Amino acid sequence: MAKKKSTPTFRPRASPLKYTKLPPNASQVPPNTSGKTPPRLAPILIGGGLLYVTATCVSMLVFKSKSDTANQNDPEKQQLQNQEMADGGNFDTSPVWEKIAKSYDKEIDWDEFIMGIGVMRRFLIGQAKGDVLEVSTGTGRNFDYYKPDQMDSVKYTDRNQGMLTEAESKFDKFKEQFRKTFVEFKQGNVNEQPAGRFNTVVDTFGLCSCGDPEDALISMADACKQSEDSRILLLEHGRSHYDWLNRILDSNVDKHVMKWGCWWNRDLMGLFEKEKVKEKLEIVKVHRFHLGTTCYIIAKPRLQNKEE
Numbered sequence: 001m002a003k004k005k006s007t008p009t010f011r012p013r014a015s016p017l018k019y020t021k022l023p024p025n026a027s028q029v030p031p032n033t034s035g036k037t038p039p040r041l042a043p044i045l046i047g048g049g050l051l052y053v054t055a056t057c058v059s060m061l062v063f064k065s066k067s068d069t070a071n072q073n074d075p076e077k078q079q080l081q082n083q084e085m086a087d088g089g090n091f092d093t094s095p096v097w098e099k100i101a102k103s104y105d106k107e108i109d110w111d112e113f114i115m116g117i118g119v120m121r122r123f124l125i126g127q128a129k130g131d132v133l134e135v136s137t138g139t140g141r142n143f144d145y146y147k148p149d150q151m152d153s154v155k156y157t158d159r160n161q162g163m164l165t166e167a168e169s170k171f172d173k174f175k176e177q178f179r180k181t182f183v184e185f186k187q188g189n190v191n192e193q194p195a196g197r198f199n200t201v202v203d204t205f206g207l208c209s210c211g212d213p214e215d216a217l218i219s220m221a222d223a224c225k226q227s228e229d230s231r232i233l234l235l236e237h238g239r240s241h242y243d244w245l246n247r248i249l250d251s252n253v254d255k256h257v258m259k260w261g262c263w264w265n266r267d268l269m270g271l272f273e274k275e276k277v278k279e280k281l282e283i284v285k286v287h288r289f290h291l292g293t294t295c296y297i298i299a300k301p302r303l304q305n306k307e308e
């Protein structure tokens with residue numbers, strides 16, 4: 001009888017490799033015998049990221065200043081403009097704001113994204129509480145970041161109706177969120193606000209745009225309730241820590257004002273050293289970013305002695 005063919009079965013062969021079993025807690029990484037500490041990835045990535053953002057911001061500043069100035073080569077006109085701008089605020093920017101109101105968001109969305117301005121707004125604006133006043137509201141770029149649960153009322157103001165109209169229409173989608181907060185929109189100059197009424201005053205990128213930033217700061221302090229807890233929340237931009245960058249800002253300020261209604265070379269932190277300002281408010285916290293040009297500032301009003 002023919003022998004039945006058996007089906008081949010697979011039998012793994014014992015591995016010829018020999019290994020020693022490691023104790024359960026032993027590290028999987030071979031010991032470093034070279035004496036050198038291996039580079040750590042997190043600081044390199046964070047450092048690289050910061051360098052990238054800074055380089056991008058500087059390039060944007062420089063290129064933007066160049067494009068702002070590109071078509072302005074009439075020397076006579078330029079001299080006149082320089083004189084007008086020389087006192088740092090004697091130029092009516094209202095027509096500029098009315099002109100750019102509709103395109104403003106589109107023009108600066110990308111710049112703000114790259115520079116991380118949204119993150120700064122979120123940290124800052126989330127601190128607004130009680131009765132809140134926002135001056136120089138513009139197109140309402142802070143709406144997203146308020147926490148209505150901690151706010152009793154909010155008054156949004158701006159000198160230029162075109163900007164405020166944009167803000168009002170944008171606010172439609174936030175109405176439900178703010179249903180328990182009293183909301184008001186009112187056209188008005190930063191220095192025309194009622195005194196002693198607000199727990200928080202907010203101003204983002206407004207001090208670079210108004211005629212007299214010193215006066216604006218004093219008015220913001222006056223608008224606060226006389227309380228230890230009142231706060232002025234500011235996100236602003238101005239002069240850098242570095243002279244080379246300040247020279248670029250200085251030499252292009254006139255054209256920048258004409259195009260953007262903004263004096264980007266103001267000494268923002270210097271404003272807080274002015275006697276009149278120091279009498280009215282004090283800084284609680286400051287952070288500076290983008291080579292010192294962006295200032296995140298929390299201030300509070302100085303309590304006035306009623307007997308004075």
Ligand SMILES: C[S@@+](CC[C@H](N)C(=O)[O-])C[C@H]1O[C@@H](n2cnc3c(N)ncnc32)[C@H](O)[C@@H]1O
Pocket residue numbers: 097135136137138139140141142157158159160163188189190191203204205206209210211262
């Ligand atoms: C650069 S935009 C900032 C808008 C907004 N706060 C933001 O963060 O995007 C400056 C705004 O300040 C307003 N503005 C300029 N001068 C003002 C003044 N004296 N009083 C109140 N608002 C003023 C302009 O109309 C404009 O809307």
